[in-house]
Structure formats: structure tokens, C-alpha cells
Amino acid sequence: MSVVRSQGYDGASLAQLSKASGLGKSSLYHHFPEGKDDMVAAVLDHLETTLDATVFAPLRAPGPPATRIKRMNGSLLVFYREGREACLLASLGIGDSSRRFHPRVKQLFRRWIEAIAHALRDGGVPRGQAQLRAEEAIVRIEGSLVLARSLDDPAIFQRALKSLPELLAS
Amino acid sequence: MSVVRSQGYDGASLAQLSKASGLGKSSLYHHFPEGKDDMVAAVLDHLETTLDATVFAPLRAPGPPATRIKRMNGSLLVFYREGREACLLASLGIGDSSRRFHPRVKQLFRRWIEAIAHALRDGGVPRGQAQLRAEEAIVRIEGSLVLARSLDDPAIFQRALKSLPELLAS
DNA sequence: GGTATATTGTACCGATCGTTCTGACGCCCA
């Protein structure tokens, strides 16, 4: 998982994936007969599962929207190692080789936005407003990950997360 | 220029750089004797020159801060083709192969933040506030580029730019 | 223990990678 998001699709060689997974190349090909694409798809599957469990589900659970946002924030802090990790979805947007994953990347971002918007609507925010604010939240998350890593300053990510409750308040 | 930012460092092959520049490989090596790194450094030089001329200088020019922000926005719309292009600085943050450019990426982001903060301070915003807001502006720019491209929706980038004047108002 | 299946190691493949080298060509100037 970590290799693809930090190296991108093109930078993630089979040798690196092998090393990171602890499996030899032949084992990797055995488990993923379609090769590298299978492996990256599995990484995406894993991301989706994680986001479903730790971000989307809490956002869709009953309870005050502020609590839900807070839970999302907690998950993101862990998942992005407080701003020190890149976002796999963004990494997969670099280069033509990873183009086949674009529909899934798109879908995941959409689901994320929709989950945030859902929480906002539950709190009384009208549909259009909820959508725009949810989108803005993802913009801040993604942008702050880029900047935090570029400036070696994870606090930037943490500040962005801290700004979300107010942005997403009813 | 376009190849490295859209493909990233690892995805930008010499064949692609050759094609994009209209120079054969031997010509490329003639002009850039240190190889791929020279070429990417030249791309970064060009970015720096462009940002200096079209973004940093307008932000540092005399005049109302709002006007300066507006001019930056105009430049960014053109430079990022209204949200359809990736940011080179972000692309160079993916993968270990491009690590040698990290200091320059960092420096450019810093200068950008500082240029925005400078405009804010000229408008009477206290130093600490100016810094945080400038950083937030870059977060929005970078994040909206990631999301606009991932969702095939350049309007997201445009919306983020449109939000900057208010964020950066005195 | 024997058999079937899963897992893994290793060698090899063709393609592409970034790079180097050499020679050809064109232009300019004395």
C-alpha cells in the first residue's frame, strides 16, 4: 500500500512491491495473475475498504454531524500519518500508465464527498451547500497533504483538518 | 514542461521528453549533459521564471492587495489551463527518484506563500495571520487541482480561485 | 506416508529505461 502511494504507479516497481509485501515476485504473480494492475487494484480495494470503515461509515452513522466530522478527522490523522503520507488517490492521478484507475479514483472521491455532504444534510444544510462544502473539505485535505509533504511540515495537514469542523458546521 | 507535470518524474521517459521538446535524444543530451536531472531542473527553472513573472511579482507589486490576488488568479487560470493541468511541484513530490528536487520544490512553495503573505501584510494583516492565510490559499490551489483533475471537473479549481479574494481580504 | 494443492525460488524473456558514443551535416568565418 505504502509503496504505490509514495512512489506513484510508475515509480512502484515490482521489486519494491515485492519487498514491501514480503512476497517474492513469483508469489505476487501467483496471487495477482494479471500482474501489476491486479496488485494496484488490490491496493485500491484496500483503500476503499479502509475508507468505507473508518471514514464513510462514521460520516453516515447517526449522531451529530460535528461528531461525525471529528471521527473522520481522527481516522485521517492515523491514515495519513498526521500528514506525512501522500494520498493514493492523488498519486494515481499522475501519469498515463495509471489511467485505467481513473474511474475508480473518481468514484472514491465522489463517495467521499457524498458521505460528507450526507452528514451535512442530516444537520440541516441544504443539498447544494452541502455538496460545495464537502468538496471544499476534500480540497483542503488533499491540498494540505501536498503542501505538508512538500514543506516537511505535517502541521499544515493538521491545521487543515482542524479547520473542517467550522467549514462543515450547520 | 507539460510532460513532467502530467507524468511525474518516473513516468516522464526520455522518449516522451524528446517528443515533447521536438529534439532528438542526442540533442537533449547535448544540451543537458547531466541527463534527465538536467532536463527536469530546466523544467523547474522555467516554472520558477514563470511564477516569478506572473505570480510572485504581481503579488509584490504596489497596489491594493485585492488587485494583486486577482492578477495571481488570472495567471493561475492560464498556467493551469483552468484546472486541467497538474501542478509540477506536486508531481515532483511523488517517488524517491525525484527526491533531489525536493529542496527546490520546498523553496518555491515557500516563496509563493511569502509573496501572498507580503501582499496581505501590505494590506494591514498581521504577520502570523498573513502567513496562515497564504498557506491556506496554496492548500486550496493545490487541493483543487488534484480534485478537479480526478473528478474531470475543472470548475472545482475555478471555484477555489474564486474563494481566494475573500480568504485573503484584509 | 502418499497425494494434491498452494506457495515460492530462480532463471530467463523481450521491452524499455537512461546514457554514451560516433559520425554526418550545416553554418560561419578566415
Place this chain on the structure above:
DNA sequence: TGGGCGTCAGAACGATCGGTACAATATACC
């Protein structure tokens, strides 16, 4: 005209890429 220099094409290089094939090893079950 000849020489120097810049530019470029094309071949070749060693390394790495993603992938394949086959044999060896490990595991599970009867």
C-alpha cells in the same frame, strides 16, 4: 576552400522493467 563548432541521428550499452515458465518446497488432508 578548409577548419571549427554546433546540432542532430542512430546505434549500442548496461540496467531495470513487468512478466513467464518450471522446478522446488511447504502445507493440508486422507
